[in-house]
Amino acid sequence: MIRIRHTLALGLALLGGAAGAQAQAVLNVYSARHYQTDEAMYANFTKQTGIKINRLDGKEEELVERIKNEGASSPADVLITVDAARLEIADKAGLFQPIQSKLLDARIPASLRTPNWLAFSTRARLIVYKKNAVNADWVQSYEDLANPRLKAQVCVRSGSHPYNLSLGAAMIAHDGEAKTEAWAKGLVANFARAPKGGDTDQLKAVAAGECGVAISNSYYLARLMRSTKPEDQDVVSKLGVVWPNQKSWGTHINVSGAGVVKTAPNRDAAVRFLEYLASDEAQAYFADGNNEWPVVKSAQVKNPALDALGPFKPDTLPIGQLATNTVQAQKVFDRAGWR
Structure with missing residues (x-):
């Protein structure tokens, strides 16, 4: 079942009976991640940027089919899901557009990104x-x-x-x-x-x-x-x-990842959101909140379970x-x- 959630966002100030106000920037995220710990991460993005996130939760296959069916009129800006295979299915279906960001190129290892989607945590x-x-x-x-x-x-x-x-x-x-x-x-x-x-x-x-x-x-x-x-x-x-x-x-290893939807009406906000996911702050949420490893080397992990499991040599296959x-x-x- 697909569920729509509106994350907490900065409210618009209503000035003494004014007829209207400037529209707040928004970002429409279709997400197949269903972890409560992600809520704080979304709220912090809004707090930092003023961009309100409208999130639609659902199963991977449902979200991909929904974007296909919505076509050029889809409101989706970002698709988030788990597993490289699922991300590739979405990409092969033509749902993503190239991501151009020097910040992401610098922070996400080349083996954990493709031209159209990238990983932001590993398991x-x-x-x-x-x-x-x-x-x-x-x-x-x-x-x-x-x-x-x-x-x-x-x-x-x-x-x-x-x-x-x-x-x-x-x-x-x-x-x-x-x-x-x-x-x-x-x-x-x-x-x-x-x-x-x-x-x-x-x-x-x-x-x-x-x-x-x-x-x-x-x-x-x-x-x-x-x-x-x-x-x-x-x-x-x-x-x-x-x-x-x-x-x-x-x-x-496998990943949680995301891509910018090809028809994204809020492309700049979408790229900004992906850049936020690569921040040390967001990376810490993945590690400490959902027991995943961050993909950014500078991110600090304070997770007793991951510490107890200890270091290991991961596969570096792209x-x-x-x-x-x-x-x-x-x-x-x-x-x-x-x-």
Whole structure:
């Protein structure tokens, strides 16, 4: 369901019965990010700039279709979503326009932007295992998850989910299609159960002993680590964590990102908003509020869960190349039976 929200903005002063007032600058944001911590970030942008944000929340596919259907009359200025594959789908559909900003070019690493969209936070695809049940040395890479010694031990969400498609796309780039398909078949052979649920469900299944190992995005684990609920702390206490592929191409990362809509009626405000997302202040919101890593090196992270997870070597594959391999990854997973 799509929901429209109006973020808090600077009010227009009404001068003693004046017939009208100068219109306030506005920005129309279509967002597939649904995190309460983003609210303060939007409010601070308005406070700093005086630009009122009208935000329409919805699922990724709904928002893309809405912009398509609205055509040249679309009020959308910015589309925000998660996962490079989804951003690339929007770009291939012709929804974005080139972003021209020296500030963004300077602050966002080249590997995390394309000419038409950019990343403003990252999350990593971790391997999590059951302590005292699985040897950490057995799961040091994604490729290890296809080893027959893990038969009936692997839990993972659907192969059609963008998180896993992006991982598959990265593996195709590094290992080639044939090896990735062989890996996917080995992974399917090791499933403890048919894929179901989200990443948090996989973490809880490992803790409960339903499986020995799972793949999860890092911020789901960090969220449990920061939880004050005893049941969440019990889950975390039973899990071991591996940064995969530290001896090869690095741990796969994915992104939250945004682009300026091709027909944006408020283009200058849209670019200004993206520049704000690259500010140290906004970057800190992503890290501290939603357990993601900032993409700007100067941004400071004060997140105990991310600190506890420690440093790692990330994959530096350009995000645009990652996005273009996802269709191929879906075909590979379909042939392997990862549904």
